[in-house]
Amino acid sequence: MAVGYHALPVLLPVAGVRWGTTAAGIKKPGRQDLAVMEIATGSAVAGVFTRNAFCAAPVQVCKQHLQTDQTRYLVINTGNANAGTGARGMQDALTTCRAFAALVGCAPEQVLPFSTGVIGEYLPMDKITAGLVHALSNSASDWNPAAHAIMTTDTLPKGVSLQRNIEGRTITLTGIVKGAGMIRPDMATLLSFIATDASLNAGDLQMLLQEVVRDSFNCITVDGDTSTNDSLILVATGKAHKTRLAVGSAGFLAFKAALLELCQTLAQLVIRDGEGATKFITVTVTGGADKDECGAVAFTIAHSPLVKTAFFASDPNWGRILAAVGRAGVSALDLSKVRILLDDVCIVAGGERHPEYTEARGQAVMDREEITVTVDLQRGVASHTVWTCDFSHDYVRINAEYRT
């Protein structure tokens, strides 16, 4: 049902990374719900996390453990977010790391835990510790089982691979992502795991990830709800190059461009598979005084239930877009300069309907499955783009029935 995305493409293995999965019975019996990523020694690992003040126990543990710079394993469960679980939740996240460390013979701080699912329930620790053994036993270089195992309300497993020739070697990037609701990442989407065989040091990797996330995962919104568990991990195993990519070198910039493309594709997959989505909407605000005001206008449009239901109905009710621009809080906005376009059709110019606009032209755009809204404020050179989906009957159905 995802918009413009119909199946998981071939995911390329990344040298130095292996995945194991199992059905631990955390919420539903028989469903793959526990995944383990093994990372070769000497890899660099970077991460970004939710800014929700109620961040989940595993997020807090991840942040601490990442500081050791010795990460070797990721342990991911679905079916339970271990959020809103207080001191016991913290103990459960630490116990998961300790149990896994004992199995593989590493330090607990070398294990990062991730959880996603219902908030406010305690982890079934017996099922998780039992599941870890099984997950480890089927470890392989294939990412496909992991893409399935991290799903919750997602309708399809989501992932993508890229290859680029950088400094004379073929570099592979592969990433998977899950998440369809409670999506307005301030840092990253619910859960995403990306690996590459490029070689970078941990500090450079972390800086690069934060930059790239700003123009990819932080530009998507399904419903404006920032989750308690958003986590994105980027692993660079260095298996393709002996020497590290130097910051600012042509190779480094080529890698950055590839990483941005991968992250934008993954972030957009979350929107394409957004809860109840029938349309993929790009909102681009140009001509702003600064990037912040462009973002404010873009997110106001992208969060408006009235705009989103109009897209669902394929109704060129552009007054709702105009009203959203007007309430976005841009100071001293000169309405007579504002232009609004649906794809290439100009609907508003000079604060009113464009003289050549007709309902038929608007309708032709609205009937499309993928639509770009462009708002040109004509007061500067800044711009910002946000990706979102429409608001359908199914959004309400999915979220009203989530726990029943």
Place this chain on the structure above:
Amino acid sequence: MAVGYHALPVLLPVAGVRWGTTAAGIKKPGRQDLAVMEIATGSAVAGVFTRNAFCAAPVQVCKQHLQTDQTRYLVINTGNANAGTGARGMQDALTTCRAFAALVGCAPEQVLPFSTGVIGEYLPMDKITAGLVHALSNSASDWNPAAHAIMTTDTLPKGVSLQRNIEGRTITLTGIVKGAGMIRPDMATLLSFIATDASLNAGDLQMLLQEVVRDSFNCITVDGDTSTNDSLILVATGKAHKTRLAVGSAGFLAFKAALLELCQTLAQLVIRDGEGATKFITVTVTGGADKDECGAVAFTIAHSPLVKTAFFASDPNWGRILAAVGRAGVSALDLSKVRILLDDVCIVAGGERHPEYTEARGQAVMDREEITVTVDLQRGVASHTVWTCDFSHDYVRINAEYRT
């Protein structure tokens, strides 16, 4: 279908105010869509308006004309918002005032125009000028026809009257209101008209209205969308008292309390009749460092589609409330102090589920038609209350089908 509101109550006439209405055929033939309020000379008139930058032509004209302090007539049409209509829209609003002024023999500046309905279409001026004659011809002291004539997607006409004994005289306050979607007034709801026979000077009335609106109309949200046309007018005819209520006197304070009660009732009626509403939700945030942060938390909860769909489903999925508190942007929030209650049932204490909370106790509250969410931040003495409704299948249906 409104929650806890089933019919327009008896609306008491206000000496010095008369209403005329007609079916001018603006959008649908035969529907009452044009109303005229006549205000006795010597009345004081106050107004508050939308802060949407794309404010409609009639709002701009209203603000100018109010400055004359000589307002005698309000002209209100539904079916067309005269917003996003540029220079021609301004001309149409002014022409409406001029045409009506010519009919009754006053200055155009003594007429205030109001429009509500679809954005981006020009007013049918011939129908409006023809309708004005008819509306004027059936003018009477009854508010009931006006409560009907200002409706758009409202399922019921909405209004209320209060009487209080102030300084030895019976004072009457009557108000009507319309609006069900595009409701997150920063100033007032879509359209509301209130009159009293109390005597106040225009400056005091304006100050009083602004104060009262802050704790009534500015505390409601259906969908977070501030309209282009929100307008609230308060008329004080002075027919009950010869002398004016002095600021700070016992009579003035009693009047203020009555006006606040009237405005809160009217504002809550908009929520009770919110598009697709099946629940009436009060969100109270207490223990905040200041009123702003309490408001930020309350509105974040009230705007969350996940929280709203959980209320629709009567699902005590309190993790969604907790996540909304966490992303409201309150700095240095101590999660271990936060308490969350559904009516009198404590669900969260110390950042996790209250030990005595059970799903059954949460379900018992969620099954109610009117529910209060209380969030106690326990870091100060400020508080703020917001009223909202749930997000139902009908919300999507109504807004997807609005123009079809």
